[in-house]
Amino acid sequence: MKRRALAAMLTGSVALPWAASAADLEVTHWWTSGGEAAAVAEFAKAFDATGNHWVDGAIAGSGETARSIMVSRITGGDPMGATQFNHGRQAEELVAAGLMRDLDAVAEAQDWKSVINPPSLLESCMLDGHLYCIPVNIHSWQWLWLSNQAFADAGVPVPANWEEFVAAAPALQKAGKIPLAVGQQGWQMTGIFNDLLLGLGGKDLYLKVYDEKDAEVAGGADVAKVFKALDDARTLSKGSNVQSWNEATAMVISGKAGGQVMGDWAQGEFQVAGKVAGTDYTCLPGLGEARYITTGGDSFYFPALDDPEKSKAQEVLAEVILSPETQVAFNLKKGSLPVRGDVDLAAANDCMKKGLAILKEGNVLKSTDELISPDTTTQLNDLMSEFFAESMTAEDAQKRFAGLIESAD
Known part of the structure; x- marks a missing residue:
């Protein structure tokens, strides 16, 4: 679909080409925080503008909880119209079992191969030469979010990297702040x-x-330094008695905590709270230590359905989600980067611009979701x-980690 036609369609100024075969389509996802809800509403609005209807199937809780429910429904014969998973291998078994439809025809008609950047995003949706999902954003995990107010209260400069952050922790603690906000869920750690x-x-x-799965390296001296830093992070997070990631983000937003290590989706929470990047908060990609980001993120898969109208609506949803207009509207609110390399992001804030610069430099790697199994x-x-x-030592944790990598698939 051409951009001009789609833009007109979204504003309601032309006839809706799919109105004759409009359908209600349930879409399941785990976007329930303030920033996430604002972002997913852009998808719903764009899809509803086609004459179809987005039936929101938000599942509260962690992504792990949501995925188990989604998989159970699909394998149990109660599929939704579309469902969110992360890029990578999370839906591999569902695809192999023939429970997901391919999007080959839509991808070819929309020429996704020429506009999606980096190409590895589409590759992560491929199995046996067929495309089974559409990546909707690039989420990178490698961010340290800092409260400018917390460091001002503590009388120390805002850190420029992880080392400075650890060094500033005593001043934060003296000022009554928790240095590092961490939700009590394993995936955050x-x-x-x-x-x-x-x-x-x-x-x-x-x-x-993670790529070569070298257990000797995983148990070696270089990774030992990482576990030492992780031990520091554990110490700095004492007293961070919240559960969800967005509750931890709220501690940074309010100045109760100095910082949080979290993906760029945290940015959506700062925006909902009216905070300005570079003024109220600081973001350090690569923890301020390395200019690399991983191309994790979210994709939508489409279960195989017997209903022709809903099957057509699935194709419409896929087209709308990847349209330039929707990509911009969604990602500006989500805090993530668009998967299209041909969109105008002049409205991007300071943090998004940092991520875009790293993407432009080509300093991107596959995420662990793409490299290791669920x-x-x-x-x-x-x-x-x-x-x-617990009181597990860094040495004992590293030994278990090396064993895990040795048996990883």
């Missing part, structure tokens, strides 16, 4: 570890561990949750 691995260890170490990810989350909750 895994994210901190992975960010430290790439930020402090560098690209080669990250790939040795089972391995679950084991890693369990390990990190135990480490943060």
